[in-house]
């Protein structure tokens with residue numbers, strides 16, 4: 001009986017003890033969680049989960065629809081301080097631009113992991129989005145170094161492509177600029193990447209342009225699913241099958257050219273010298289050896305280079321159509337500089353007002369609302385004591401480029417803005433299109449800043465010289481372009497229409513081109 005009496009008592013005692021222990025352990029875990037885990041998360045959150053929400057679906061959806069407004073709100077609420085945000089790139093810490101300079105060259109800030117992850121580079125079909133350092137090496141070591149000798153060929157292709165794309169009929173003609181300018185830029189770029197034969201190969205130009213556009217839209221569809229299920233779910237998505245077909249089409253269209261090149265590798269020219277190629281296939285081969293996937297590298301090059309460049313050209317032409325006084329001043333500049341110095345890398349450098357207008361268009365409408373996307377590979381303590389925890393993803397939002405703390409009269413388009421700064425002592429730093437800084441993140445900043453910006457800048461200037469001298473253009477009456485804002489992406493109005501008609505050029509740029517080549 002004692003035993004029986006004692007057992008329940010013991011059980012109650014033990015149960016109580018267990019309860020107390022459980023409570024104790026739970027409390028300890030909560031405290032530990034708050035101290036160690038929440039410490040990583042103790043930043044304010046711009047768009048937190050609601051108490052009943054089990055997933056981030058609503059938050060991501062709302063961010064994608066209203067990112068511009070949300071980021072502006074974040075700037076207002078947490079000016080100059082970091083905060084957390086749920087975006088289509090997952091959970092990110094938004095850093096104030098003032099903190100970039102401390103981190104821009106820090107090797108612990110990984111560029112490749114978040115870039116590959118966010119653009120699904122680990123999924124079949126998105127292979128061209130697998131961020132790879134060889135791309136930067138090729139651009140920096142070969143493309144940028146070759147800019148001097150590339151001015152002639154790029155301009156030569158621009159002459160042919162503008163005639164074909166913008167036409168020669170004396171009447172006004174409507175363009176679909178997002179498509180037509182893409183073709184122009186694709187031809188000029190491919191002239192450099194793959195040479196004269198491939199830049200006029202319609203199948204390659206169309207296949208590669210279509211792949212990039214499709215990958216961006218399919219990528220958005222895939223982002224609806226949580227990251228953990230994406231490696232599985234894509235096998236059941238018809239849009240992903242289509243993307244894989246599109247990549248196969250790119251490979252197929254390049255195959256004959258790559259094969260022909262290989263068979264010519266041992267051949268000699270008329271003078272008996274071995275045939276040497278100086279194109280991007282050759283550059284990648286020098287960096288990666290003969291066994292790399294040459295076709296895939298070309299698709300990646302097209303993805304990173306062509307749409308971005310087209311977007312800046314289109315935005316600049318749109319802004320100039322709305323600001324004819326700037327357009328006329330740039331035309332005068334082109335006539336004066338090219339007329340007196342000819343066409344060369346150096347004279348392109350002398351197009352200071354054009355450079356300023358390009359940088360201003362990029363300031364007001366960068367291609368991304370979030371730049372400097374990085375992931376900390378270990379804990380990083382900043383000078384102000386803030387600790388960026390290992391694994392944290394960061395971005396710097398670009399809305400500061402529209403804020404009076406950074407630019408005077410920031411929402412007004414002023415094509416002369418950077419031209420005037422360049423000539424003002426004390427303000428003359430980082431005023432070139434290609435110079436990156438925390439204040440202007442159009443090309444990112446730091447060790448991973450866009451390496452292709454020198455090429456892009458020259459290419460757009462050459463295209464604009466041809467267009468400005470040979471054409472006038474206008475937007476439909478009363479049309480106010482509305483940029484397309486989807487999450488972190490911020491693009492030119494895709495519905496925009498423009499009319500063009502030929503004009504009599506004051507100088508013969510084609511003659512200048514032949515003197516350059």
Ligand code: HEM
Pocket residue numbers: 111131132133135136139143304305306308309312367368371372373441442443444445446447448449450451452453455456
């Ligand atoms: C107007 C045209 C372009 C714009 C607006 C642009 C923009 C950017 C931006 C914002 C980044 C990320 C930088 C960062 O996070 O700090 C980037 C990276 C990159 N861009 Fe561009 N880009 C353009 C043209 C090009 C061209 C023409 C090429 C190649 C020929 C190119 C190749 C690359 C590469 C390889 C990277 C990755 C850099 C790395 O891995 O460190 N881009 N670009």
